[in-house]
Amino acid sequence: MKPFTFKQFEIQQSKNVFRVGTDGVLLGALASVDDASEVLEIGTGTGLISLMLAQRNPNAEFLGIDINEEAVNLTKxxxxxxxxHSRLKNILQDFKTFQVDSQFDLIVSNPPYFEISDSVKDKIARQTVELNFSQLISKSSKLLSKNGIFSVIIPVEAGNDFIKLTQENQLFLIRKINIKGIETAYTKRLILEFSLTDKDLKESEFVIEKSPRQYSDQYLELTKEFHVFRK
Known part of the structure; x- marks a missing residue:
């Protein structure tokens, strides 16, 4: 499968591992990594999000985990x-049984969400089969450092349930980005960030395209240090 080329790195892809997509690019470009020293990515896939975050923060160390052996090899x-490469590590690991002594300043995930799929790769990468929201949130809340941030991108339809689960795990919503595919459309994705400390909620809107197949100025500005756009 053809690799996906970014300005500072290249993503080798596989038909059996969830490929580079807009959700991952948005989370990699928008997650709050600036103040993080130790970052954990849950479900690395190709490693895209960690690579983008590593480009944005040259001082942070990264650990990626995935339950899919082929994904782990691809990420490696x-x-x-x-x-x-010197700041990036990944391991084959089921997050439900993940044990570590350290805590993380940023935990980031593009988590599973489709309930039904015929695709083998989607069965692991995009169904709530291997890891459901409750398990993801509960474990992440215990691994966050005192001032750490838990950052995810999810479908808007799952937003209320996800936020309710975080509240049950003593996590506070501190940032919400409402993502639209096109300006006149409804919100389709949410980037949500949570903290162990209650803070004023920062809410914003992000539009991917100004018209079909025409990226918005907002998206072009956000990804200008990553994407190689055709002239």
């Missing part, structure tokens, strides 16, 4: 071939 290859 993409990490090793990047200019950030």
């Amino acid at each position: 290859q993409n990490f090793e071939n990047s200019p950030f």
Whole structure:
């Protein structure tokens, strides 16, 4: 499968691993990584999000975990071939049984959400089969550092349930980005960020395209240090 080329790194892809997509790019470009020293990505796939975050924060160390062995091997290859390889590590690991002594300043995930799919790769990467929202949230809340941030991108339809589960785990919503595919459309995705400390909620809107297949100025500005756009 053809690799996906960014300005500072390249993503090798596989038909059996969820490929580079807009959700991952948005989370990689928008997650609050600036003040983080230790970052955990849950469900690395190709390693895209960690690579984008490593480009944005040259001082942070990254650990990625995935339950899919092929995804782990692909991520390892993409990490090793990047200019950030010395700060990136990934392991084959089920998050439900993940044990570590340290805590993380940022935990980031593009989590599973489709309930039904015929695709083998989607069965692991995009169904709530191997890891449901409750398990993801409960475990993440215990691994966050005192001032840490838990950052996810999810479908808007799952937003209320996800937020309710975080409240039950003593996490506070501190940032919400409402993402629209096109300006006149309804919100389709949410980037949500949570903290162990209650703070004023920062809410904003992000539009991907100004017209079909025409990126918005907002998206072009956000991704200008990553994407190689055709002239």
